[in-house]
Amino acid sequence: MSAPASVPYLPMTRPTIDDETIAGVGAGHEVITTPLSWVATSNVILEVGAKPVFVDIDPVTRNLDLDRVEAAITPATRAIIPVDLAGLPVDRDRLYAIAKKHNLRVVEDAAQSMGTTWQGQRIGGFGDFVSFSFHPNKNITTIEGGCLVMNTEAEAKLAEQYRLQGVVRSGFDGMEVEVVGGKFNLTDVAARVGLGQLPRLEEFNAKRRELARAYFDEFAAPGAAAAGLGLPVADFKQSNWHMFQVMLPAARLTLTRAEVMAKLHAAGVGSGVHYPPIHLFAIYRRLGWKEGDCPQAEAVGRSILTLPLFPTMARSDVTRVVNALVKILADHKKA
Ligand SMILES: *Cc1c(COP(=O)(O)O)cnc(C)c1O
Numbered sequence: 001m002s003a004p005a006s007v008p009y010l011p012m013t014r015p016t017i018d019d020e021t022i023a024g025v026g027a028g029h030e031v032i033t034t035p036l037s038w039v040a041t042s043n044v045i046l047e048v049g050a051k052p053v054f055v056d057i058d059p060v061t062r063n064l065d066l067d068r069v070e071a072a073i074t075p076a077t078r079a080i081i082p083v084d085l086a087g088l089p090v091d092r093d094r095l096y097a098i099a100k101k102h103n104l105r106v107v108e109d110a111a112q113s114m115g116t117t118w119q120g121q122r123i124g125g126f127g128d129f130v131s132f133s134f135h136p137n138k139n140i141t142t143i144e145g146g147c148l149v150m151n152t153e154a155e156a157k158l159a160e161q162y163r164l165q166g167v168v169r170s171g172f173d174g175m176e177v178e179v180v181g182g183k184f185n186l187t188d189v190a191a192r193v194g195l196g197q198l199p200r201l202e203e204f205n206a207k208r209r210e211l212a213r214a215y216f217d218e219f220a221a222p223g224a225a226a227a228g229l230g231l232p233v234a235d236f237k238q239s240n241w242h243m244f245q246v247m248l249p250a251a252r253l254t255l256t257r258a259e260v261m262a263k264l265h266a267a268g269v270g271s272g273v274h275y276p277p278i279h280l281f282a283i284y285r286r287l288g289w290k291e292g293d294c295p296q297a298e299a300v301g302r303s304i305l306t307l308p309l310f311p312t313m314a315r316s317d318v319t320r321v322v323n324a325l326v327k328i329l330a331d332h333k334k335a
Pocket residue numbers: 037038040041083109111112132133134135144145146
């Protein structure tokens with residue numbers, strides 16, 4: 001049963017003091033992030049009682065536009081949460097230069113970029129605070145779960161406390177609770193699934209890269225190129241190709257995106273939308289965000305379409321997907 005509509009939305013604010021949250025972010029603080037992500041990216045900001053500040057994306061990379069970040073920094077800003085959408089890395093050199101200059105934490109939402117690199121270094125192998133997801137749609141999975149990368153023993157210890165009700169055990173019978181924790185522990189079964197997946201990360205990502213190349217080859221063929229689709233950045237060096245996303249040529253079509261998806265579905269091809277811009281969801285509108293605040297993210301959010309891409313996909317599947325999509329677009333072109 002869902003809550004009655006009359007119950008107002010209340011951000012879940014934990015009774016923490018600033019130095020109790022690992023990144024030092026709490027009530028009264030602002031956190032800069034991208035509007036084009038899974039809503040979890042910004043929900044965590046609300047969860048600690050802080051204010052999300054959405055900065056528009058770069059329509060080419062579809063990631064946070066670093067040219068716009070500094071203008072959004074105020075005395076209340078404490079952190080930046082970048083997202084490597086589809087596995088394409090945000091420029092870490094520029095990102096960390098901005099953070100350093102303004103004394104901000106960087107909380108990397110690297111849920112989509114396990115195995116991605118920046119200038120030869122793995123995401124998570126450097127930087128401030130990095131968060132990975134092992135949800136089944138990610139590049140490796142534990143069914144549910146994830147992992148945090150931190151810099152200091154103190155931060156790691158605090159995370160361990162938050163993980164399970166704040167409990168700290170000592171000796172055979174000692175137990176103390178110093179912070180308000182939750183129930184965020186990874187189960188042993190999930191951990192075992194992850195240990196099976198981890199050694200295969202490179203193999204999975206190599207296969208994804210190969211399939212992404214195949215998409216580019218297929219979309220470059222004369223018939224397909226004429227369809228007018230917008231393609232992602234062709235990065236075969238750093239990206240883990242978590243997703244392959246195209247932009248539909250909306251102005252040239254007599255179909256809506258949902259109709260294109262329905263026709264793909266009828267042709268046996270699954271597709272998805274990642275993502276509708278976060279700032280236009282009701283709970284964020286209630287905080288004052290509105291249409292026009294992030295026009296690039298809104299435009300991308302309207303036309304973006306995620307095509308199938310997973311390691312067990314065959315090369316011939318890519319041809320089938322591209323042919324199906326190109327035919328739908330050709331059959332429903334504006335006169
Ligand atoms: C999947 C995802 C998350 C959430 O990960 P969970 O494991 O479901 O908590 C957060 N951010 C981004 C960008 C994601 O893709």
